[in-house]
């Protein structure tokens with residue numbers, strides 16, 4: 001490849017094109033970005049991870065596309081890959097004026113340029129070409145694409161210049177906590193309040209499916225979006241469905257099998273206080289170093305309390321399940337628990353579970369960004385992003 005470098009095209013050349021990678025080019029792209037993203041895996045394990053994840057419902061059967069920026073005059077396989085990325089076609093809820101529809105939006109990820117090709121404008125050209133392609137890509141019956149999202153790891157300005165504007169990107173970090181899962185009134189580490197753990201139940205996959213992803217629950221979210229869209233502008237949300245959660249869990253399961261084999265199957269997928277209708281589901285991310293090992297709260301579900309007494313009960317229940325997450329983090333040797341964009345009520349629960357929990361406003365990594373094109377199709381100037389929690393990350 002290096003010997004070809006001096007022939008590389010200028011990034012504004014008309015010969016540059018963005019195309020779907022061949023199977024071999026997909027592997028070549030994974031191998032290249034693996035240098036940045038394989039973390040604690042070997043390269044072969046990282047490639048195996050990608051082949052494992054692509055079988056998940058959220059992305060299988062062409063749901064995920066690998067794109068490569070190439071010279072159109074060169075034949076597939078063997079042409080230099082100037083830059084690469086992926087898009088995932090996602091069924092997404094969009095509410096406007098009290099009506100809701102399910103549209104195909106795209107999640108863009110794995111934007112990558114090999115170190116030796118950087119600084120020549122290839123990633124920028126790729127993003128410009130991608131924006132044009134996604135207008136119609138994988139839409140049914142010629143529908144326009146109304147929006148796409150990505151999670152920027154390079155700050156807020158580059159993608160904003162191309163239409164992907166940043167949305168709220170805060171999180172709280174809680175420390176892992178020792179303790180048996182069902183210890184009554186277990187105090188985590190002497191610096192937090194005592195939390196009643198007797199009401200907290202572990203959730204399996206099936207439990208999460210029943211309590212957080214069932215048809216009535218999803219219908220409830222749709223109703224909330226409809227209502228929100230009557231009061232303001234267009235409102236979107238990724239359905240917090242089983243396919244989303246499963247895709248995240250599959251990552252966790254793949255890594256855990258390799259890196260925590262002594263612990264066996266990842267059985268616990270979240271925690272609940274069913275009597276108070278409070279639930280969270282989580283997954284674990286294994287980074288290259290211990291400090292990058294995170295237990296992510298993918299989604300927090302509760303019903304808005306209608307009285308101060310109810311609020312107190314919900315906060316207490318939430319604190320219990322967050323404590324359970326802290327214990328899970330400790331058991332699986334995670335560095336911390338992270339929860340994205342918590343509501344004021346969830347924030348109260350976080351500070352009950354860990355008085356020293358720290359809030360961070362991310363400026364560089366995992367910034368949710370959305371490119372809104374609904375304005376060109378009669379859906380108003382902007383869109384609110386509801387349920388902007390970790391489960392939507394891709």
Ligand SMILES: CC(C)(COP(=O)(O)OP(=O)(O)OC[C@H]1O[C@@H](n2cnc3c(N)ncnc32)[C@H](O)[C@@H]1OP(=O)(O)O)[C@@H](O)C(=O)NCCC(=O)NCCS
Pocket residue numbers: 036083110111112113114117118119120121122123124125151152153154155158
């Ligand atoms: C980020 C990356 C794709 C940029 O590739 P590139 O081909 O060198 O980018 P370009 O030459 O097209 O530059 C595009 C713009 O991004 C900016 N940029 C590049 N790397 C950046 C970084 N790490 N942080 C902030 N901005 C960055 C450039 O300054 C440039 O800005 P401009 O348009 O105002 O001139 C490449 O550095 C990379 O693969 N990094 C590792 C993986 C990664 O972080 N990917 C991004 C995931 S969101």
